[in-house]
Amino acid sequence: MATELDAQISLEELQLAARNHGLPLEALRHDVTPLGLHYLLTHFDIPFVDAAVWKLEVGGSVARPLSLSLDDLKARPAVTRRVTLECAGNGRALYAPRVLSQPWLQEAVGTAEWTGTALASVLDEAEAGESAVEAVFTGLDRGIQGDVEHLYERSLPLEEARREEVILAYAINGQPLPPQHGFPLRVIVPGWYGMTHVKWLQAITVVTEPFTGWQQDVAYHVRESEDEQGMPVTRILPRALMIPPGFPEFLSRTRFVDAGLVHLQGRAWSGWGAVERVEVSTDGGATWVDAVLDDPMGEFAWSAWTFDWEAQPGEYELSCRATDAAGNIQPLAADWNHDGVCNNGVQRVGVVVRGT
Ligand SMILES: Nc1nc2c(c(=O)[nH]1)N[C@H]1C(S)=C(S)[C@@H](COP(=O)(O)O)O[C@H]1N2
Ligand SMILES: [Mo]
Numbered sequence: 363m364a365t366e367l368d369a370q371i372s373l374e375e376l377q378l379a380a381r382n383h384g385l386p387l388e389a390l391r392h393d394v395t396p397l398g399l400h401y402l403l404t405h406f407d408i409p410f411v412d413a414a415v416w417k418l419e420v421g422g423s424v425a426r427p428l429s430l431s432l433d434d435l436k437a438r439p440a441v442t443r444r445v446t447l448e449c450a451g452n453g454r455a456l457y458a459p460r461v462l463s464q465p466w467l468q469e470a471v472g473t474a475e476w477t478g479t480a481l482a483s484v485l486d487e488a489e490a491g492e493s494a495v496e497a498v499f500t501g502l503d504r505g506i507q508g509d510v511e512h513l514y515e516r517s518l519p520l521e522e523a524r525r526e527e528v529i530l531a532y533a534i535n536g537q538p539l540p541p542q543h544g545f546p547l548r549v550i551v552p553g554w555y556g557m558t559h560v561k562w563l564q565a566i567t568v569v570t571e572p573f574t575g576w577q578q579d580v581a582y583h584v585r586e587s588e589d590e591q592g593m594p595v596t597r598i599l600p601r602a603l604m605i606p607p608g609f610p611e612f613l614s615r616t617r618f619v620d621a622g623l624v625h626l627q628g629r630a631w632s633g634w635g636a637v638e639r640v641e642v643s644t645d646g647g648a649t650w651v652d653a654v655l656d657d658p659m660g661e662f663a664w665s666a667w668t669f670d671w672e673a674q675p676g677e678y679e680l681s682c683r684a685t686d687a688a689g690n691i692q693p694l695a696a697d698w699n700h701d702g703v704c705n706n707g708v709q710r711v712g713v714v715v716r717g718t
Pocket of ligand 1: 400406449450501556
């Protein structure tokens, strides 16, 4: 992949990148991402949790506070959903100037089958007060970011938290959550960027004023500078990715294929409604041709797409772009922002086609 870095990757970025791995793009072949290939993003440390003593505390502005064990949660009606999860920072390392944080290229995505119980029924049982506006989700993990010490916490407006697709998940792909994905419990908010899906959940607190914790109020905003409040990051913008064709050169990852028919395939998703169109460019984004798009694999999961390319010998830059039901289309290059979020600029895959 052609890089647009303005400076060398630092050891601090490497330290983050080694802890938080992406989806190897060849794993886009799997409808459901096998455990271990799904991307990972953990801000601080992965907590060590003893499920025998762990409890979820549901409190704040509620008539009936609840304290639920893992067995209590598993005894409630269970639901399994296929959900495509993407980090809001996906694409960050491709912004120029680069923003110092987890340096994703475009691989911070995965689709899993999450099993849990509906959040709405837990909120109903606790009876949120009349003046309640948000639910705050508190993780067990503590750290310092932006010079502020805090537990990882995010909130959701109650009407979003009550949507039927939102679940408290204790299993992924039919197995208990592994430590890195939030054992014993996390929230899954289909359609929203990853930061909303709080892992290692210890408390849900219903509040009567909008939550102003660091991960909510300071981080995850689209803004040009630190002095601005900006727009909060919410749902996932459309993106299409292709499985890099052929085989790679070890260091540059440039692809090599033989001339002739090359069957390109990939996935596309959006948190703003189904993807309605995927197009492919073999000339660096100058011209576009429609790909064949499959039905989505679920209301909140990616769609597969394919494109038959009659490849002539030469050097190419392949791209793909998605358009969703809301009319959002991927830009060739997204506008830079201070937090390095929402970079859904199109993928560019360098390919050498060899004569036969
Ligand atoms: N408690 C807690 N929850 C968290 C995070 C975290 O650092 N702590 N990271 C968030 C971010 S930024 C993302 S993108 C997703 C990643 O989920 P995954 O690691 O299961 O893929 O978890 C979210 N939930
Ligand atoms: Mo993220």
